[in-house]
Amino acid sequence: MWEVIKSVLAAFFGVQKERQRQHDFQHGKPGAFIAVGIVMAAVLVMLVAAVAIMAAR
Amino acid sequence: MRKTLAWIMGAGSFLGLASSTLANGWNMPAGVTDVSREIYSLHMTIFWICVVIGIVVFGVMFYSLFRYRRSRGAKSANFHENTSVEVVWTAVPLLILVGMALPATATLKRMYDASEADLDVMVTGQQWRWHYEYLGENVSFTSSLSTPRSQINGEEEKGENYLLDVDQPLVLPVGRKVRFLMTSDDVIHSWWVPDLAVKQDSIPGFVNENWVRIEEPGIYRGQCAELCGKDHAFMPVVVRALEGDEFDSWLAERRKEAEAEASGVDREWSMDELMERGEQVYGAICATCHQPDGSGAEPTFPALAGNEALLNDRDRHIDVVLNGVSGTPMAAFRSNLNPVELAAVITYERNAWGNESGDVVQPSEIQALLEQ
Ligand SMILES: [Cu+2]
Numbered sequence: 001m002w003e004v005i006k007s008v009l010a011a012f013f014g015v016q017k018e019r020q021r022q023h024d025f026q027h028g029k030p031g032a033f034i035a036v037g038i039v040m041a042a043v044l045v046m047l048v049a050a051v052a053i054m055a056a057r
Numbered sequence: 058m059r060k061t062l063a064w065i066m067g068a069g070s071f072l073g074l075a076s077s078t079l080a081n082g083w084n085m086p087a088g089v090t091d092v093s094r095e096i097y098s099l100h101m102t103i104f105w106i107c108v109v110i111g112i113v114v115f116g117v118m119f120y121s122l123f124r125y126r127r128s129r130g131a132k133s134a135n136f137h138e139n140t141s142v143e144v145v146w147t148a149v150p151l152l153i154l155v156g157m158a159l160p161a162t163a164t165l166k167r168m169y170d171a172s173e174a175d176l177d178v179m180v181t182g183q184q185w186r187w188h189y190e191y192l193g194e195n196v197s198f199t200s201s202l203s204t205p206r207s208q209i210n211g212e213e214e215k216g217e218n219y220l221l222d223v224d225q226p227l228v229l230p231v232g233r234k235v236r237f238l239m240t241s242d243d244v245i246h247s248w249w250v251p252d253l254a255v256k257q258d259s260i261p262g263f264v265n266e267n268w269v270r271i272e273e274p275g276i277y278r279g280q281c282a283e284l285c286g287k288d289h290a291f292m293p294v295v296v297r298a299l300e301g302d303e304f305d306s307w308l309a310e311r312r313k314e315a316e317a318e319a320s321g322v323d324r325e326w327s328m329d330e331l332m333e334r335g336e337q338v339y340g341a342i343c344a345t346c347h348q349p350d351g352s353g354a355e356p357t358f359p360a361l362a363g364n365e366a367l368l369n370d371r372d373r374h375i376d377v378v379l380n381g382v383s384g385t386p387m388a389a390f391r392s393n394l395n396p397v398e399l400a401a402v403i404t405y406e407r408n409a410w411g412n413e414s415g416d417v418v419q420p421s422e423i424q425a426l427l428e429q
Contacts, residue, residue, distance in 0.1 A: 015143040055162065 093254030174236030182246030185288035230304035250279035335405025
């Protein structure tokens with residue numbers, strides 16, 4: 001699970017290690033990456049919204 | 058050593074050229090409000106950040122192209138990915154962007170805070186003029202282009218403020234927070250005065266807010282910034298900023314005039330009074346098209362002097378002036394002129410330049426028509 005989260009974070013940032021990529025493609029399940037990706041996108045949106053709300057106060 | 062010197066001199070003359078270009082009126086103005094100066098310094102900060110980035114990036118690029126060219130036996134490196142370099146070139150731009158966004162957002166926030174204004178002015182765009190109303194002060198007027206037609210048509214030399222002059226500028230006080238409520242009667246316009254750093258769309262059916270606190274008295278000019286039809290270029294904005302007490306007496310004067318006019322609607326006006334008032338209105342508004350002597354400019358602008366058809370049809374005359382002729386430059390004046398001005402200008406046209414209808418149009422008659 002932690003591996004999947006790390007890879008999704010790397011994808012958000014836009015840089016991934018080649019070794020990790022090989023590992024993901026051989027051992028990971030696509031469904032897990034998609035699910036974690038959606039959840040983390042939602043978290044990102046909420047984080048940005050929270051910062052915006054705080055700044056607007 | 059000499060090479061370095063050449064580089065420094067090159068970079069120096071580039072920077073010198075850049076700053077003198079900026080100083081020569083190519084740049085945006087710093088303006089005369091706190092916000093406009095903030096925007097200006099943001100603009101300059103970001104500009105110089107871009108200049109530095111440009112110099113570094115292109116410097117490295119050109120240096121590498123030159124230094125490691127094939128004729129000097131350079132061999133291309135053949136490796137794939139370098140995670141730390143990639144992290145650096147992702148993180149550095151991110152930090153630069155966030156660093157620029159923080160002050161920019163703080164300024165935006167200030168720009169949007171139109172609360173606690175000392176004065177509210179409703180700005181209404183109309184094809185092709187601006188209407189200003191000082192809310193709660195019973196003062197309102199229309200501000201239209203005053204550049205003579207002859208300059209526009211190239212028959213006369215263009216003046217200094219060509220297409221940037223109006224009959225009645227918007228008058229504002231210095232040092233007070235003025236809130237604008239922007240809307241439109243017809244299509245989307247945009248009220249833009251660079252020195253005040255205000256550029257706000259005026260949209261039919263919406264009210265947009267904006268505000269200024271002008272710091273220096275003076276005349277500030279701008280234009281409609283949203284393509285709004287044929288005469289888009291002919292609806293400039295002129296703001297005259299006065300010291301607080303001068304502004305107060307100006308406003309009191311205008312309020313008195315408005316009250317006098319309002320009370321004038323009910324009373325009976327004499328022919329002479331209407332002719333005198335009508336001449337002023339005609340000269341200020343109608344003469345640009347119909348000419349000061351009423352001779353018009355056929356075939357576009359009909360003559361009003363000696364226009365028998367018009368003189369024989371009083372009702373049509375009133376109707377044209379109140380409601381305009383759609384699809385022609387003849388605008389509807391019912392909301393731009395008050396009943397006294399309308400009655401006066403119609404009376405004037407029916408009795409000036411040898412027109413001898415003898416008709417008097419009373420403000421009360423116009424008032425009744427407007428209320429229908
Ligand atoms: Cu316009």
